[in-house]
Amino acid sequence: MECSLKIIRTPQELQQTTQLLRREGKTIGFVPTMGFLHEGHLSLMRIARKKAHVLVASIFVNPTQFGPNEDLDAYPRDFKRDENLCCEEGVDILFYPTADTMYRTASSSWVDEEALSGVLCGAMRPGHFRGVCTVVAKLLNLVLPDFMVLGEKDAQQLRVLRRMVRDLNFPVEILSSSTVRESDGLAMSSRNSRLSSVERTEAVSLFQGLEKVKERFAAGERNAEVLKALIRETIEKTSGIIDYIEIIDNESLESFQTLETSALVALAVRFSDVRLIDNVVLES
Numbered sequence: 001m002e003c004s005l006k007i008i009r010t011p012q013e014l015q016q017t018t019q020l021l022r023r024e025g026k027t028i029g030f031v032p033t034m035g036f037l038h039e040g041h042l043s044l045m046r047i048a049r050k051k052a053h054v055l056v057a058s059i060f061v062n063p064t065q066f067g068p069n070e071d072l073d074a075y076p077r078d079f080k081r082d083e084n085l086c087c088e089e090g091v092d093i094l095f096y097p098t099a100d101t102m103y104r105t106a107s108s109s110w111v112d113e114e115a116l117s118g119v120l121c122g123a124m125r126p127g128h129f130r131g132v133c134t135v136v137a138k139l140l141n142l143v144l145p146d147f148m149v150l151g152e153k154d155a156q157q158l159r160v161l162r163r164m165v166r167d168l169n170f171p172v173e174i175l176s177s178s179t180v181r182e183s184d185g186l187a188m189s190s191r192n193s194r195l196s197s198v199e200r201t202e203a204v205s206l207f208q209g210l211e212k213v214k215e216r217f218a219a220g221e222r223n224a225e226v227l228k229a230l231i232r233e234t235i236e237k238t239s240g241i242i243d244y245i246e247i248i249d250n251e252s253l254e255s256f257q258t259l260e261t262s263a264l265v266a267l268a269v270r271f272s273d274v275r276l277i278d279n280v281v282l283e284s
């Protein structure tokens with residue numbers, strides 16, 4: 001496909017390019033991804049495309065956010081397809097580095113967010129958010145964006161990165177966009193492609209559980225255990241193994257028994273070695 005997409009492979013070239021763009025007074029919008037793009041990623045790119053002079057996207061399956069027994073090698077990849085999609089969405093610069101150029105030998109500096117990273121996915125995947133924060137901090141230093149757009153499906157990631165940006169004074173605004181779903185309600189994820197056809201059918205139970213919680217909450221139920229049980233019963237009818245189902249304060253991510261003003265309902269479920277997450281926010 002003919003388009004003006006520029007692919008940059010090294011941190012040095014990216015930083016030189018974006019420094020020049022900033023000097024020319026161009027605004028830069030940034031969408032970080034791990035590739036195998038789907039409508040969810042594309043919706044973030046469309047938001048950034050409308051607002052910025054220059055749209056930068058990155059594709060990097062970041063090894064430091066995967067634990068030793070996780071799916072780093074199995075994570076789906078298809079660069080040609082991703083490149084075409086980036087062309088269609090009007091991406092100007094696609095950063096596609098290798099792990100060697102991103103992490104120099106003996107790289108020994110890390111970014112750790114300590115208040116929000118210890119629960120939910122952080123509790124199940126030790127070191128995960130250290131890897132996410134470190135790579136996003138590096139990407140922000142390379143892309144120098146005015147704003148970055150993130151998906152709300154990764155609810156904890158969004159909150160952790162907002163906190164990191166606030167605490168470390170990164171001069172970037174974070175925008176978020178709601179989860180894009182398949183027609184049956186399953187949240188779009190690159191990992192969905194690794195589900196068997198039976199698991200794909202069962203995976204909609206995450207969405208169904210959340211929908212039941214929304215209904216009961218609207219009918220006045222405020223007991224977190226009662227609401228969590230609704231999700232658990234739905235998942236337990238499938239082959240999915242529950243990593244966690246939590247209903248917690250939407251800002252502090254601390255747990256409570258009786259739902260207060262704004263609650264985050266979040267869950268992670270494994271189908272074979274494919275781990276899916278989803279969430280909903282309940283506002284009283």
Ligand code: PAF
Pocket residue numbers: 032033034060062065132135136154157
């Ligand atoms: O959400 C993701 O795809 C990744 O965690 C991110 C933000 C690109 C960092 O590697």
